[in-house]
Amino acid sequence: MVKPPNIARSKIYILLTIMSWFALLFVDLVRIFGEINQMEGVIKREITWILEIIFFILLYLFFNNSINKKENSNFLNLIWRAASTGLIATGTSFLIIYFYYILQDTRLSDDPLLRNFFYHVNFALTAIFLISTALLWKHLILYQKNKAVVQQWQAYEVILLISMFFVLINQESFNYGFMFGLIFLIIYGVILSVNLKWIPYLTFREKWKSILFLAIIVFSTVYLLVQLVSYTQKNVHFVNLSENLFLLGLFAFVLIYAVFSFLVTLFNLPTSSVFEQKLTEAISFQKLSQSIQPGENEDQVLDILMDSCMSAAYVDAAWLELHADEEDRRTGTVLYQKFISNGERQEIMDLLKKTEPFSAYLKSQTDARIEYLYGKISHEIYQSVLIMPVRANKKILGDMFLLKEVKDGFNKEMINIISTFVGQTSISIENYRLLNEAIKNERYREELEIAQRVQRSLLPSALHHNRCFEIDGFSAAADEVGGDYYETFRFDQDNFALIIGDVSGKGTSAAFNMSQMKGVFHSLVQLNFSPKVFLSKANSALSRCLEKNNFITTTYYTVNTKEKTIHFARAGHCPTLYFDKEKNTCRFLDIKGMGLGIVRNDTFDQYLEEGTLVYHPGDVMVMYTDGIVEAKNKNGEEFGYENLRILLSSIYELPAHEIRIKIIEEVYSFVGKETLPDDDYSLLVIKFKA
């Protein structure tokens, strides 16, 4: 269904209302004309009543529509609207009286038609005033509505509607039925008029204004009632429009509600400051409890705290002193000093240090559990003092000093409310700190993830080899990042370099050293040194960058696939496991060696040895880090060298990739699912084919 726009609707209402009024005027004038000229029964009086009802209903609809649109206008505006309408209606009535005063003694002044015309004008304005005011009252009554009140109001609207038609049923005026209806409407109006929840929300000034407006409304209502009734008594030829239950009922309702509001507002005046105070406190609470946004300052909350406490207890002067704190550089600073000079503050501080019970607290600060200190001081201006420690995370953040000029200036309620403010502030600050910490941790975690990604990329994704051998590698870190390292390098068709290393320690520091090792490898490998020279150069380089208690173990190999030789040197790294196909033996290549960074001088060479091997197709070389052999199961037993050796003896037939997978599987199954790996595992398997 298409809904016509609101503006058009209100225009239609205006038009229809005016038309119905003119129709009413015309009908009534015709009737009076007929009455004067004794022409009975030209137009029945029922038509007047029906037109009157239509006029009322249209007015009601129009105002209901127009007031609803301005739903969020404040109370004072609403009352002013009613009062101004009342003033217009009253003013017009006065103008009419003045008009007749001028016309005194002319024939026109006795003319019943003219008099009736003005009566209709008066009637229309009164009806406008009453209906619009009743609908404004509706808004006030339904402020903070509940279901019961809404139902009451809806019932009232229905009753009003019925009362309009009452005139058609009950044609005799002021009989019992009419009186009963009127009394019923009045009582119902009284019941509705108890809903005055809006009044406390007015400020002191607004209350005064509304009292004035309400007085105007009461006056206008009474005057208009008297005015309408007086027409009835003065005139002979007359169409009585006011003898309508609806109109009189509305009079009663508007008047009763205005009088009630007037009286309640008047009696609310003295306590209004208390209500305002409570409202401010509630708002302060809300401000304090809103957690501080990340990036904002705690000072802001402390500022709100100061302001709230000061206004809650009518404090004359105050300051907030922050305690010395290792983390915070604002040690012992005075933050927020309100309505007090530095000199005065110092003066009072000295005084407090001499006065019990403050002196003990201020000197030692030991009794952290104290909630507040309250007492009087002998100062020329300030008579009472309240000290409130402000806490966060169980530590005292600082002390708030509140001063009042009167003696015994703080009562229990004030201290209670201030305590609650302080508690709320603590919570806000704690939340703020927790949030900041959480954000920081989140950032660390992200950084670590980046580190992990970067480190992953430090391990080679593809290993150099040619058709003479297969190679396969694996590495897993116990923490996010690890200290294991392996890499290959190809000099030419037949010559390769291999390295496997393990940095002491684990985690981030190991990861950093591992990347240094990678740098050293890539710098030195290109110079094509023999393994022993390579390691002593690496030692020399790393000795300059490793921390005092850090070292790196590594084994460096050069492989020549043309001559089928391997040269290698061991810098403290786990001895390489070698399977010799021809002899069918599996052994560790244990040569003399020394970890890089342990001996940081020229004597390092003397601890090194260089080994040489000639390999044959089918030989397998397994390079690994200590994580593999030292992997522990839940009984604390290590996987060990022997297990590794026996394992290789049984699987040497497999291709390099499968040997690698098998070894890792075995290690993991040895460790078991319950135990977390506590070291980095790395493994490099080479199988020679030709």
Place this chain on the structure above:
Amino acid sequence: MLSINKASERDHLVIALNGEVDASNSVELDEVIQEAIADNAHKILLDGSELEYISSAGLGVFMSYLEDFNEKQVTFVIFGLNEKILNVFHILGLDQLISIKNTREEAEQALYEA
């Protein structure tokens, strides 16, 4: 789990390690040795008979004091290591730098000969 006992005997200091030395408690070992050096101990005996495990971080502690021992002419002897740990020292090459003996007697002898 690591407990460290320090005892003075004759002219030397005996540091006994009991349990496992890993990255989390290597600092304790470091402190003890640092203290010993600060106290001008010239003969230090390390009793490793109750040592069950030592990680690279723990080895790093010994390594970092090698130079100090040389400079201050401190004789540092380790004894009683089990086979596994001895192997760890051997693989890393530390046995070439630190005097490691099997028994307390041998260790004391080495301490007072030097």
